[in-house]
Amino acid sequence: FDDLTEHEEFAAQERLQKLHGQAVIGSMDIVTPMSQSELICTKWGKGDLKVIDGSGHMVILEEPEQISQALDEVIAEVSPRLS
Template identity: 80%
Template sequence: VTRVLQSSIAETFYSAIDRVPQKFNRLRFAVAQIAAPTIAAVVAGFPKMERLQFHTAMLLDTPLPSFVGYFDELTDHSEFEAQERLQKLQGQVVIGSMDIITPKSQSEAICEKWNNCELKVIDGSGHMVILEEPEQISEALDEIISAAAISNHQDLSA
């Protein structure tokens, strides 16, 4: 994906969006009218279709310059730059079992580099697990905060 986003074709596309954003917005909504029902038919087995529809609506509400900025960030971002700092922290990598955007292997790779973490897969959730399953995210945060508090207490006792 990064190679595509860094290509001259992508750069031309980004420049065009900057020059005539309204035209691209109209094109985006026209494509969405065709693509959204097609995607919905393909993922008809998705257990929480209303959440998929919510994601689609949210994406359509996102201004195009935000997408362009996000794509720029994808080309420069490296999760592994934080590796040294993360080694000192306990944590969790939380993913949805039905995430069709980010492969589970990416989360597993992060866990391999971050020795002090646990991979937590939330069944039935998709890519936007934070929005889809806020209760389970709160539980995951509580687990991490509780573990940190216990660790901190043990450090102070020693």
């Protein structure tokens, strides 16, 4: 567990800095601390932090509609607008 809480893997940082996206976490997540998610977004550069209020670590299962909206936001940002 200590390895997971102190894990720092920034090998993808250079690649991620070229991409827009979102790091989505639950406000009640006790597995991935908010500080770690904030650090990821800082290192990412073009990644926004989206916090789903009241959700835990399994936010993708707990709030699928909000995950879909986050995906829609990222796709809209990187896709050319349709006329």
